[in-house]
Amino acid sequence: MSTYAKPEAALNQAEALINVGQKQDALQVLHDLITSKRHRAWQKILEKIMFKYVELCVDMRRGKFAKDGLIQYRIVCQQVNVTSLEEVIKHFMHLSTEKAEQARSQAQALEEALDVDDLEADKRPEDLMLSYVSGEKGKDRSDRELVTPWFKFLWETYRTVLEILRNNSKLEALYAMTAHRAFQFCKQYKRTTEFRRLCEIIRNHLLNLNKYRDQRDRPDLSSPESLQLYLDTRFEQLKVATDLQLWQEAFYSVEDIHGLMCMVKKTPKPSLLVVYYAKLTEIFWISSSHLYHAYAWFKLFTLQKTYNKNLSLKDLQLIASSVVLAALLVVPYDRSRSASHLELENEKDRNLRMANLIGFELDPKFDSREALSRSSLLSELVSKGVMSCATQEVKDLYNLLEHEFLPLDLASKVQPLLAKISKYGGKLASASSVPEVQLSRYIPALEKLVTLRVLQQVSEVYQMMRIESLSQMIPFFDFAVVEKISVEAVKHNFIAMKIDHMRGVVVFCNLGLESDGLRDHLTIFAQSLNKVRALIYPPANKASKLGEMLAGLGEIVDKEHKRLLARKSIIEKRKEEHERQLIEMEREEESRRLKQQKITEEAEQKRLAAEFEHRKNQRILREIEERELEEAQALLEEAEKRNKKKGGKKPILEGEKVTKQTLMERALTEQLRERQEMEKKLQKLAKTMDYLERAKREEAAPLIDAAFQQRLEEEKVLHEREQQLEVELSRQRHDGDLREKYRLSRMLDNKNTFQERVLNRRRVEVDRRKVEREERISLIIKARKQEREAKRKKIFYVRTEEEKIKRLREEEEARKREGIHIN
Secondary structure (H helix, E strand, O other): OOOOOOHHHHHHHHHHHHHOOOHHHHHHHHHHHHHOOOOOOOOHHHHHHHHHHHHHHHHHOOHHHHHHHHHHHHHHHOOOOHHHHHHHHHHHHHHHHHHHHHHHHHHHHHHHOOOOOOOOOOOOHHHHHHHHHHOOOHHHHHHHHHHHHHHHHHHHHHHHHHHHHOOOHHHHHHHHHHHHHHHHHHHHOOOHHHHHHHHHHHHHHHHHHHHOOOOOOOOOOOOHHHHHHHHHHHHHHHHHHHHOOOHHHHHHHHHHHHHHHHHHOOOOOHHHHHHHHHHHHHHHHHOOOHHHHHHHHHHHHHHHHHHOOOOOHHHHHHHHHHHHHHHHOOOOOOOOOOOOHHHHHHHHHHHHHHHHHHOOOOOOOOOHHHHOOHHHHHHHHHHOOHHHHOOHHHHHHHHHHHOOOOOOOHHHHHHHHHHHHOOOEEOOOOOOOOOOEEHHHHHHHHHHHHHHHHHHHHHHHOOEEEHHHHHHHOOOOOHHHHHHHHHHHHHOOOOOEEEEOOOOEEEEOOHHHHHHHHHOHHHHHHHHHHHHHHHHOOOOHHHHHHHHHOOOHHHHHHHHHHHHHHHHHHHHHHHHHHHHHHHHHHHHHHHHHHHHHHHHHHHHHHHHHHHHHHHHHHHHHHHHHHHHHHHHHHHHHHHHHHHHHHOOOOOOOOOOOOOHHHHHHHHHHHHHHHHHHHHHHHHHHHHHHHHHHHHHHHHHHHHHHHHHHHHHHHHHHHHHHHHHHHHHHHHHHHHHHHHHHHHHHHHHHHHHHHHHHHHHHHHHHHHHHHHHHHHHHHHHHHHHHHHHHHHHHHHHHHHHHHHHHHHHHHHHHHHHHHHHHHO
16 A cells, blocks of 8 residues: 555556556555545545546446545545535546446447448358357347446446435435436336335435434434425435336335424425325225225315416316215225224224325224225215316216115116216326326226115115126126125125026025124024013012112213313323423423534534644654654664774763764764775675686586587487477378368369359459449549549630730720820
8 A cells, every 4th residue: 555645646646557558556546545544634636536536436337446435535525625525426426327328328329230241141150159049139238248237337326325425414415316316217227126225225314314313414304405305305206116116115105205294293395295195096096995095186186276276177177076986986885894803903003004194183092994984085075075076977976876776777877977987087287296187997996886886776676686687787797797796795794695596596685684683693582581581580679779779870970971081181181281391392402402512512623623733733843853863863873883893982972962963973974984994895805706706617617518518419319309209290190181181172173163153253243343443433534634624724714814804904004104195
């Protein structure tokens, strides 16, 4: 790890490495500088270094390096210049997006390019073999090689930026913008898996934000700006989830939005609430929760009618008709009648949860099925005037299904109304946030409801009916479908009927006898026997006296119960008021504490900054003094060592003041004297080594000659052996080549014929192209000759005209001169 005194040096070194193609080394140099503890004070040059650093990371697709560098840079400029961090992150995301788009464009260009010599030729053999072996098409292969790595890097970029900005109150807008761009990335390229991960990441960020409230620089959700950014992010998440048809994630997004609204106790803007309930209608429709779908439409109608001043009458009728039809298509019976206790408790919790999401407050002590039900919703629609805003066909359908009793003509009267209703729908011009309304999607469920009403009304009039007659009364479905609908209705105790296929009839029974009477017949029989026993054996007189004494006990108990209930409500109200006052006091105390804490933190920061500057100056002075003392001490020790070796006296007297200047002068004198002595010793040693080297070479000369002769003999033997081996191998190769020549000589005629055919075809092609080339050259020469001829004529004409004009001008001047002389 190399260290640099100045950041500019590291930047210059990195640029030099980039120019010679060593990007990895340049990236490592900048990474070492950014992660070094030596440069933790923000400077303008660090921003340039970060721009270069993220460019290298994007070019080389090094996401981990980019994340480490951005985290270190956040530490550097968090308290000094957070705008610089914002600019670097924006540049990082821009580069990643641009690279991904370039890769996508390049892949499309490769797919669309027409790079073949012969348009009538088939695919190349290597392309066919590659497609058969790999099992993928050219576009899939180009996407996998070019587009997928850059898309992975872009996704990693979004995750890195969101992780870096998750607890930064100063960059909330950048966090929201990054989340929006990530949502659009998932929407544009249909990345459903990444969208689920992105939603989970943002959800965990919010959970950690609420869990660790004492973190520094954390966003304050009580602030209107912060809350609006978080709500906009969640609404964008909800829109993209519905566009991608990820209904589970869309429901989770709705819960996130509701949790934010409950957390800050503030209602969002009406425009956002319209989007909220519009998406809820789609989610509940996909999940076949028709009751909640109808309540969501009712809330959406209320918002549009209250806040949308530009709502036209046609759009209002269409929305009101959707509300009424959504309420009508809810099945008119309770599905949880035969459910177990555990299922009922789960259904109660689910109703409370859905009611909170829709915006209805329910008391958990009471049965929520009575509060959120089809009958209560229809009565509320009538009382609130929604029914009066609907179209006439919808009103007539409501009256027929809910108030009229027409067992024989109900389906025939409803059928034309359904045909007219199916034609209504379209995009709402004055309510852009509401999705396209199509009433035709409610027709199948309404036909099922009409079937149930027909069966219910017929069961009250008839005891038996033929299957053919019943099928004619219900023209919407085959009898098999009607049978399934009736089985479901009988299961939930809506009607009582039996189908006898052997006789071809439908038998309608009394609902009371069919259900409760037979189910509880033993209980009713026991109660009757108890009454008979009481008549035969009346109770004793003592019990009757006690009854007379306690005759008014029930009234007293009722009064006491009412008084206790009133007292309980008063106590609850007092408790709520007391709790509200405590909450207000705690809030004021918290605000005062935060202000005081902020003032204390500012003063502490100023004190710490001043103390840090003072300690820094003291440390610098102390380091300078220590460095000078160490240098002087080193010189002193070196001088003492040299004097001890030579046995001389000490260069410094005891008690003499030691200074750096004195020690350096004496050390230089001593070094000069030692250098002279060393030069003499080296001259003497050189002469000795010269004599020794000459003697060694005289002794080694005969030995070298003997070794050379021996090496010649050995190499001669080796050469003869290798030459013999090469001759043998050449003979074997020659024999094999002769056999191969004999084998291939049979195809020589075919080869010559093919070669002659190819040469003739190419010769004809060459002659044709030569003729075309000569014709083209002759045309060019002819055109150039004509051009030169025209140019020469033009020049001649211009020159002639100029001479003519000049001659005329001279004649005119001559006449003028003659006239002057005459005068």
